Amino acid sequence: MALYRKYRPASFAEVVGQEHVTQPLSVALDSGRINHAYLFSGPRGCGKTSSARIMARSLNCVNGPTSTPCGVCPSCVSLAPGGPGNLDVTELDAASHRGVDDMRELRDRAYYAPAESRYRVFIIDEAHMITTEGSNALLKIVEEPPEHLIFIFATTEPEKVINTIRSRTHHYPFRLLTPMAMRGLLERTVEAEQAQVDDAVYPLVIRSGGGSPRDSLSILDQLLAGAGPDGLSYEQAVALLGVTNDSLLDAAVEALASEDYAAMFATVDDVIEGGFEPRQFALDLLNRLRDLMVVRTVHDAMNHGLVDVPSGREAVLSEQAARFSPDQLARMAALTNDGLSDMRGATSARLLLEVMCAKLMLPTAAAGSISGAESVAAAAPASPAAPARGGSSDSEEKKPARRFERKSVREQREREQREREERERQQRQQERERQQRQQERERQAESPRTESPQEVAQSEAPQAQPAAESAAEPEREEAGEEASTSVVEHQQSIVEQWPEIRRAIFEANARTGVMIAEARVLEETPEALTLGHHTGALATRLSAPEHAEVIAQAITQVTGAQVTVSCVIGTRVPARTAASENTADADTEEEEPARPEPRAPGGWVAPQLPPEPGTTAPVREPEPEKKPEPPRRRWQERAARGNPYARPGQQPPPPEPEEPSDYSGRDPYAGMADSVPLPPEPEPDDAAPEHEAPPSMPTPTPGPPVEESEEDVEESFAREAAEGEGSADRRDQRTVAIELLQEQLGAKLV
Incomplete structure (x- = not known):
């Protein structure tokens, strides 16, 4: 029989390492406070099912309910470890009986009274495997069971049991055994078996069992089964369990302490040549580093049971722990843990093990090299140019921060910088223009008379200069040039800043800004500004005081000039005089394209009559170059000309005189609508x-023969x-x- 079955506990007093569960259960049994449902949870192999059987035995004992069954009554004998069992205690494996039909069958059987015992007990192992439907089928009887019925659920995952069942049970959590408790259990088992086991084998079994009594007893059972007549030796246990020999771990720790790369990689080669698993070696090395860290930081840790080592190994571990600092041990343990994660499922485990060992030795060497570099940098003389380049060093320190800033932040910063530079440039330009205007005003104030641009042009024209000019002629000519130059420069500044002036007008008065949208600067002097508009109603409205004042204030705000504003009909710029052409800058103002020839009400072009004798024919200005238009149909052409029925040579009717209209009572936007x-x-x-x-139409009188174009x-x-x-x-x-x-x-x- 297996050891974990042979040495299964028969009472709560024999259960090892679960005193936090067995003690309250014993008190409840002795006091008679029995609940109808219990939930035992915990890791595998920690005694849940064994405790459930002890509970059923204690409930049905002749002297029970009691925490110490007599062991001689029929119920105690049948429920003892290795006993045949009885009909009143049923064990059900929910992993294989988890459906709703199985739970319904169990529910039907549960209503029957016990045959020979005090209670009918159902022990359901792996209760978390029951389906939701099965749990719902079992819920009603768990809520309101008969007085003779008791349920004991055992599970490794209590959170998967539905809440309606878990809330109606007494929950007792089991846990794994400590190394000291496990060692005592193993020693008692070996003594009961009358076997010889080397003292260094117990730590290997405890570590391999992972704190589970059932797993540890199974490992011990395997080792004892393969032991010879001389007992179980350490070498046999290492070979069977596949754990790393202590000599290899000691060699690895020695290489880490002495920073010997050759010894470390030789140890790794011995691990591979000895057939040990690389990941198992890393796990054993992590356990050794843990023991060294505890021994290094906790006084008398081995006597307190914090470190489980074979007898005679205490001095070796203490000597190894003294060669490292706590920080070094903690860092190496963390690196080893990371290496274990990388080696899980890896195909080249040896390569990863060697990389991990190189990292374990790297921190100490790296720290020494870094400290040496810092000492060399501190001993190096300072550059004499370093104090003078303080500003550049500050800028260099800021560059990395800007290099890694987000794109949106960088664009916002660059945009703000451009706007700031543009504002500064405009302010400098306005300041220069303001100074120039101030100088012009001062020169004009000192000059006794300032001639107009027309007078300056006439004075400079060769045909207008008399031969008998006095000596004051050069002075008047110079004064005229200065005045014309100031006017042209000021006009250029107004034209260049006209979009900004329009924005200022719109911000001050939106209505004035809309009306001035099509206005144009015609003539400007230091005291007055003349605007032109192709719509008469809007020109009249813009000349009104309320709108002219808004325009003048906007011009003052932008250019600083104090002018009076007036608006006339028409947007043709007057021709420049000779003086203005000589003194103007390279940027000249464009002239308004010539107006189209007058058309009769019918839409055709009025013919030009020949000039009368003795008169000079007016010089026609060249028509502006027309842009090519898309081809249109004939009826569209005729409709565009206004009279689709006019014949060639037919004289147009005389134009009807326009009635004078007063625009004062009209809406200022009427002109804009009429112009469409x-x-x-x-x-x-x-x-x-x-x-x-x-x-029916009379034959028209043919006109003079002219060469007709297309x-x-x-x-x-x-x-x-x-x-x-x-x-x-x-x-x-x-x-x-x-x-x-x-x-x-x-x-x-x-």
Whole structure:
């Protein structure tokens, strides 16, 4: 029989290392405070099922319920370790009986009264394996069981038991045995077996068992089974368990203490050649480092049971611990633990073990090299240029921080820097301009008379200079040049800053800012500014005091000049005089393109009559270059010209005189709305063909023969349609649109 079954405890007094559970259970049994359900939880092999059997034996003893069963009554004999058992105590493995049908069968059996005992006890092992449906099927009887029924659940994972069952049980947690308690159990078992075991074997068994009594007894049973007539030796135990020999661990610790790389890698080679598992060697080395750390930091740790070592090894461990500092031992233990994690499932375990050993020896050597480098740096003389480069060193210290800053932060910083530089540049420019204007005012105040730009131009023109000028002529000429130069420079500054002035006007008065959007600077003097607007209503409104004052204040805010503002109709810039052309800067103001020729109300161009005798024909300004327009259809061309029925050579009717209108009562935005062209009128259905005139119209008198261009030919085609009488088109927009789609695109009305 296996040792863990043969030496299973028969009472709570024989249970080892679980006094925190056995003592309260014994008190409850002796006092008769019995609950209907218990939950025993804990690691595997720590005595949960054995304690459940002891509980059932104590409940059904003839002298019970009692914590000390008599052991002679039929119930105690049948429930003793190795006994046959009885019908009133049922053990169920929930790992194989976990379904709802199994729980229903158990529930049906539980209602029957015990056959020969005081209680009917159900011991359910691995209770966490029961399904949710099975637990719900068992829940009702666990809530309200009969008086003769007691449940004992045993599990390694109590959190997986449903709360409705766990809350109705008395929960007793079991735990693993301490090394001292485990050593006592092993020694008593070896003594009962009358076997000879080397004293150095017990630490190996305890470490391999991991604190579980059942696992430790199973390992001891294996070792005793393979022992010879002389007993179990340390070498046999090491060979069977696969643990690392103490000689290899001592060699590794010695190499770490002496910082001998060759000895460390030779030890690793001995581990591999000896057939030991590299990960097992790392685990044993970690345990040795732990023992050394405890011995180094805790006084008399071995006598207090904190370190379990074979007899005669205490002096060796104390000597090894004295060669390291606590910090070194803690650091090496942490590195070994990390190496263990890396070697889990690795294919080249030896390589990882050697890397781990190199890391274990690295900290001490690295610390020595770092300290040596610091001493060399401290002994090096300081550079004589270092104090003078303090500023550059500060900037170099800031560079790494900027190098790793986020992109958004860097862009924000660069944008703010650009804005700051732009503001500084504008302030410097405004300051220079302000100083120049101040100097100009001072020169003008000192000068007895300041000539206007027109006078300066006339004085500089060769035909206007008399031959008998006095000696004061150069002085007047110089004064005129200075005045014209100041005017041109000031006007250039206004034009250059006009967008900024418009923004200032809009911020001060949004209504004035909207009206001045299409205004243009025509003429400017140090005291007055003349603006031009192509809409008469807006020009009148801008000349009003409330709007002119807003514009003047904005100009003062931006340029610092005090001017009076007026606005006229038209945006054509007057021609420069000779003096202004000579004194102006390279940036000249563009002239307004020439106005288009006047058109009659019908839309055609008014013919230019020949000049009368004795008069000079006015010089026509060249028309601005027209941008090419996309091709349009003929009816669109005719509609754009205003009169689709005019014939070539037909004289236009005289223009009707415009009625004077007063804009004072109109809305200032009316002009803007009127300036938007209306959509073209649709071509009537009854219009005459384009290539011939209606017979009812009189033949027009042909004009003088002129050479017609392509554009004139198209206009002549449009005028041919004007011979016939027009009729009012009373169709609505939808009808016109449908007819146009049918005519031009061939669409059909569905």
